[in-house]
Amino acid sequence: MRLSSPIYRLKRKAKILARDNDIRLYEALNQIATKEGFKDWSHLASNYSEATPAKKVMKQLVSGDMVLIGARPGHGKTLLGLELIALAEESNRAGYVFTLDYNESDVWDRFEKLGFAPKRFNRPVVVDTSDNICADYVIERLSKSSDDALVVIDYLQLLDQRRSNPPVDEQVRALKKHATDSGAIVVMISQIDRAFELSSSGLPSIDDIRMPNPVDLSLFNKRCFVHDGEVRIEMAA
Known part of the structure; x- marks a missing residue:
């Protein structure tokens, strides 16, 4: 499955979403992940893990x-x-x-x-x-x-x-x-x-x-x- 944007950009979108909607960052990350076709952010991250x-x-x-x-x-x-x-x-x-x-x-x-x-x-x-x-x-x-x-x-x-x-x-x-x-x-x-x-x-x-x-x-x-x-x-x- 191809992501719509690199992970770092998705994280940036999640921060903006969390700020604009007054929700926790992990909730925003999960919403972004769901839109990308994953059940939550951890599911997305495990499939597109970066060598941190x-x-x-x-x-x-x-x-x-x-x-x-x-x-x-x-x-x-x-x-x-x-x-x-x-x-x-x-x-x-x-x-x-x-x-x-x-x-x-x-x-x-x-x-x-x-x-x-x-x-x-x-x-x-x-x-x-x-x-x-x-x-x-x-x-x-x-x-x-x-x-x-x-x-x-x-x-x-x-x-x-x-x-x-x-x-x-x-x-x-x-x-x-x-x-x-x-x-x-x-x-x-x-x-x-x-x-x-x-x-x-x-x-x-x-x-x-x-x-x-x-x-x-x-x-x-x-x-x-x-x-x-x-x-x-x-x-x-």
Whole structure:
């Protein structure tokens, strides 16, 4: 089936439709998809999937991975993490978002911008915004499910902001052990030091990770850096 316009133009039409008719973006996307002959937007997208950065990253993830996503503010690290969650069920995984930075409404609004809504997911996605988020809290929640998990934690530098929590290095080690033992994939979003903005580098590197407290970054066997729409995936040596 041939689309009447490229996907990016259809998305633009949906944004205008949502604005003009005061409806949610996912509803507008579904209306556009129906006019194109599909049952909903996810049906259209699955037939005309673009090689998005998240899909490229997802293809390289395997059970037990510890993944670091680093970028400066506004360069898409959180959206990349959420798109990985949206793709989790395609790998028969349950998606978990643990965030100390956003409220639940913010997270679902960002899912909607990606063209996903709660009813889009065949299995529930857990969005947890508790102030108690730390490694032990995450592991306890995951232990209550028998499903393989893909976990996004937002973000690394906030895990030990509460004095009652263990040092962040200790927490990353605990999450690494859980991923190895359970087969989960753990993705941690990370800040990049602001000094990067003064460098001539095109993309951040492991040396640009903001480190207010010590962390053994070799615990992350895969690293993903984002800047100005470009994405680079690295394997740890």
